[in-house]
Amino acid sequence: MTASTTRRTTAARSRIAAVGAIAVAGALLLTGCGDQTKDSGSDSSETQAGTSAPLADKLPKEIRDKGVVKVGSDIAYAPVEFKDDSGKVVGIDPDLADAMGKQLGVKFEFENGTFDTLITGLRSGRYDMAMSAMTDTKDRQDGVDSETGKKVGEGVDFVDYFTAGVSIYTKKGDDQGIKTWADLCGKKIVVQRGTVSEDLAKAESEKCPAGKKITIEAFDNDQQAQTRLRAGGADAGSSDFPVAAYAVKTSGGGNDFQLVGEQVEAAPYGIAVAKDDTQLRDALQAALDAIIANGEYKKIMDKWGVAEGAVDKATVNGGK
Missing domain, CATH: 3.40.190.10 (Periplasmic binding protein-like II)
Structure with missing residues (x-):
């Protein structure tokens, strides 16, 4: 985090x-x-x-x-x-x-x-x-x-x-055209509050054109964010790569999510x-x-x- x-x-x-x-x-x-x-x-x-x-x-x-x-x-x-x-x-x-x-x-x-x-x-x-x-x-x-x-x-x-590093994930089969953080402009992302993912989303939103800022919904924990995305309440989610990859592997038997793009901000x-x-x-x-x-x-x-x-x-x- x-x-x-x-x-x-x-x-x-x-x-x-x-x-x-x-x-x-x-x-x-x-x-x-x-x-x-x-x-x-x-x-x-x-x-x-x-x-x-x-x-x-x-x-x-x-x-x-x-x-x-x-x-x-x-x-x-x-x-x-x-x-x-x-x-x-x-x-x-x-x-x-x-x-x-x-x-x-x-x-x-x-x-x-x-x-x-x-x-x-x-x-x-x-x-x-x-x-x-x-x-x-x-x-x-x-x-x-x-x-x-x-x-x-x-x-x-x-x-x-x-x-x-940090990764972006979406609902499986519905990546909304998202491959990079810049692709999140005009879309909604769910994250865990106080994390690097939230910081990245805020920083990227500042670069977006007027009227196309990123809508960021932050939760107390990553599982709440995953639940929101799974229910269709957002376009994408973000978390540390190990966590995102594990969610993709296990949630819904591997049928809920997919990783998109590359990891960033390795630390x-x-x-x-x-x-x-x-x-x-x-x-x-x-x-x-x-x-x-x-x-x-x-x-x-x-x-x-x-x-x-x-x-x-x-x-x-x-x-x-």
Whole structure:
């Protein structure tokens, strides 16, 4: 998520990078998430106590003593994070968190929240970190509202763990002549609020001729946007490529949507941590590097069909 201070949020989330293989990932049902409650059913929530944890001493003592890292996440963004039929939190992010937890000797406890409130929750101390397909952008690092250019907070640090771009999708067999963002002029697009997709749509609309601006309808989560498009309430939708490709693969048995055009705005996903929490940031970076080195990271990328978005090392604040 990309640019508006959140890239699933806001500024442009994507792409060309690719995560092409995801379209062939195994079929998991798109299921939604809801209220802001703790979800303890994910693999990443299983206690790591008693296991070998070579990097445990890198964590802040408070977290090490609790044995838990509280993670803010919008758990409705398959295949990055979502709930399966049993209500268990699954996806790329929970799997990565579980693998890092084994290195750090803690469990990562995912708490559901709407995407555009995750950084606020991080600042208030509700979460220790945010992990939710959040695009690492300079504006987010600096605490700047990407739409107004005004500073709205102290910003966050990111530990980058994946690369993705932004895609457009339409109803299957009805692309409305849309191939590029410029083709959206005079049309209606649905997006998730606070994402790069929303930022891109706003920026593109400013370029459209008078009387042909893009109508943008933003929702709390991506699944709501998909429902609107599926019902014929818009001409197109946009989200990060892995999410768009997964929706195309699974929604209606693959009969609801189709991808159009190319990915744009390829950028890193990052784990967000408060600026003053440098010890936790560095511990997460070390844990991510460890699972890249031991092969666990690659197994997770392959499992979800997103190997083309993999990184070869954990980078701090690599977003531009």
